[in-house]
Amino acid sequence: MLTAAAIALGILALALETLGAWKRSSRLSWLGGLCFIAFMACMLLLDRPWEQMLLPALVLLGVSGWRARREAP
Amino acid sequence: MSFDSPFYLLFLAAIVLVHRLCPVKIRWALLLAGSLFFYACWSAPLTLVIVGVILLTWGCGLLIAGSKTRVRKRLWMAAAMAGCAGLLLWFKYFNFLADTFARIAGGAWEPLDILLPVGCSFYTFQAASYVLDVYRGRIAAERHPGHYALYIAFFPQLVAGPIERAEALLPQLKAAKTASREDARKGLALVLSGLFRKLVIADMAAPAVDRVFAAVCPDGSAVFLALVLFAFQIYCDFAGYSEIAQGSAYLLGIRLRRNFDRPYLARTVRGFWRRWHMSLTAWFTDYVYIPLGGSRRGMGRQVFATMAVFFLSGLWHGADWTFVLWGLWHGVLCVLEILLRRRERSGRGILPLGQWALTAVLILPSWLLFRAANLGQVSMLFGRLFSAWDPLAGLSLLGLGGVRAACLAAALLQLPLLDRLSRGRRVPDMVYFFLAACIVLAWLIRAAGQGANAFIYFQF
Incomplete structure (x- = not known):
């Protein structure tokens, strides 16, 4: 159950972050960030290794970086 | 501390x-x-x-x-x-x-x-x-x-x-x-970028590099991969330190000079040295190269001044013949560029790309001299580079598991973003949020297992 929630939250975080970057919407991006925090909480409860949390964080950082590039003058 | x-x-x-x-x-x-x-x-x-x-x-x-x-x-x-x-x-x-x-x-x-x-x-x-x-x-x-x-x-x-x-x-x-509000923003961005470079990239590459350099007879492919990883490790380690230093000073309202400017994008070895450890290069230029004649007293004098600078630069880095040879290797490459009048080609295309590739190929072996414990190890590992390659054995020696390797690759892909931050460009708030998340997770990974790796340049 918790694993399914973690996967769902991770996918939701990625989707919201990507949508936020696409639409240049800070609100959607912050919602993605909140989903990521919830995802981390689930992973902590599941006692997963830290590396498995670092990888999604890096992917989401990449998406935010993509937005930074889109918004560059 | x-x-x-x-x-x-x-x-x-x-x-x-x-x-x-x-x-x-x-x-x-x-x-x-x-x-x-x-x-x-x-x-x-x-x-x-x-x-x-x-x-x-x-x-x-x-x-x-x-x-x-x-x-x-x-x-x-x-x-x-x-x-x-x-x-x-x-x-x-x-x-x-x-x-x-x-x-x-x-x-x-x-x-x-x-x-x-x-x-x-x-x-x-x-x-x-x-x-x-x-x-x-x-x-x-x-x-x-x-x-x-x-x-x-x-x-x-x-x-x-x-x-x-x-x-x-x-x-x-x-x-x-x-410090003004803008100084504080830039300072914070630099500190986060520096911590990311050090904790997420350099510290994650370090154990793999250490494993290959500690091996008795590593595979050639492992030596090559370890050299590539060390090139990124030492860059992110030192550039990370420099950015934390710059960022800390910014938070106190003081501006320090930039020390790195995307050195691995250089298309000549001299260009590399204009982008790598810029404050040391400027020191040697002002107090050694120019007093020795620089480029104004003929080719012979310029060659002598260049070699003197790189000999001293090697010796400055460490009291070992490996460092002296490292400096001389770069000196010889710079002298060849001076003699051949090789200049950086601007723009994109095959020729600039070829220049970049040649520069990377020339600089990469020098990291072997920098990282090896002694000349015996340099000669052994250099020999292994040209032995038969077994990529699977090489990868297993590096000890980078699936997730770890993916993390390292994903972290390296963030380098252009980190360069934007170190240039003081504005980025969305979420970049800071996820940077901070990655740094905290890297700290937790360090606390859970491998322990801290000191900054490489602290030994100098």
Whole structure:
């Protein structure tokens, strides 16, 4: 159950972050960030290794970086 | 107190807060006390060495300024230089030189137990640049001992640079202005970017590199991959340190010079050195290359000056023949570029790409000299590079599991974003959020297993 929630939250975080970057919407991006925090909480409860949390964080950082590039003058 | 420890961030936060609150007139005293405390955390007795360097060079600066004749000025300048060089000779090079002479004489040398003061090469060079600038009349001698002591001991750049010039740093330390909102934003971005480079990239690459360099007979593909990883490790380690230093100074309203500018995008070796450890390159250019004639006294003189700079640069990095050869390797490449009049091609296309690839291929083997423990290991690993390659065996020796390898690859892909941050460009808030998340997770990974890796340049 918790694993399914973690996967769902991770996918939701990625989707919201990507949508936020696409639409240049800070609100959607912050919602993605909140989903990521919830995802981390689930992973902590599941006692997963830290590396498995670092990888999604890096992917989401990449998406935010993509937005930074889109918004560059 | 290392820059990549949570303790340093607490220390920095406390200093920034008190710096904002305390009157401008005594800010120098606060920063000096904080800097000496920072250094004493490494080694309290060796703080005396830095105090000695401060007193010697400050005194000699005043004596040079007060001397009426050129001979007297030169005498005091020579005294300060002898003091700085003597310090380096004793702490850093004594065992190396004694061992070399003993080998030449056919004997053996039992190394003395000499503890190298952290950042010794950096602060002696900074102090030497001050004395030389006063001697040349480029700057006036600093009369306030506290301001001068802070210029040498300013904690963000004390242990591993950037090597600052008095004309740039001293006026800022005296003005002691409060950091603006924009300075604070840039400072925070630089600290986060530097921590990411160090904790997420350099520290994640370090165990794989260490495993290959500790192996008795590694596969050629493992040596190649370890060299590529070490190239990124050392870049992110040192550039990360420099960015934390720059960011910490920004938070105190002080601007330090940039030390790195995407060096691996250089298309010539000389271009690489204009982008790598820029403060050291500028130091050697101003105080060695140009006084030796530079490029204005013919080709022969330019070749000699270039080789002298790179020989000294190699020796500056470490008291070992591997470092000397590393410096000479770069020197020879630069000399060849001068002789062949090779220049960086601008724009995109096949030719600039070819130039970039050739430069990368020429620089990569030099990291073997930098990382290896001795010349025997250099020759063994260099030989292994040209032996049969078994990529699967190589990858298994690196010990990068699936997730770890993916993390490292994903982290390396963030380098363009980190470059934007280090150039002070604005980025969305979520970038800071996820950068902070990655840094905290990297700290937790470190706490859970591998332990801390000291910054590579601290040994210099």
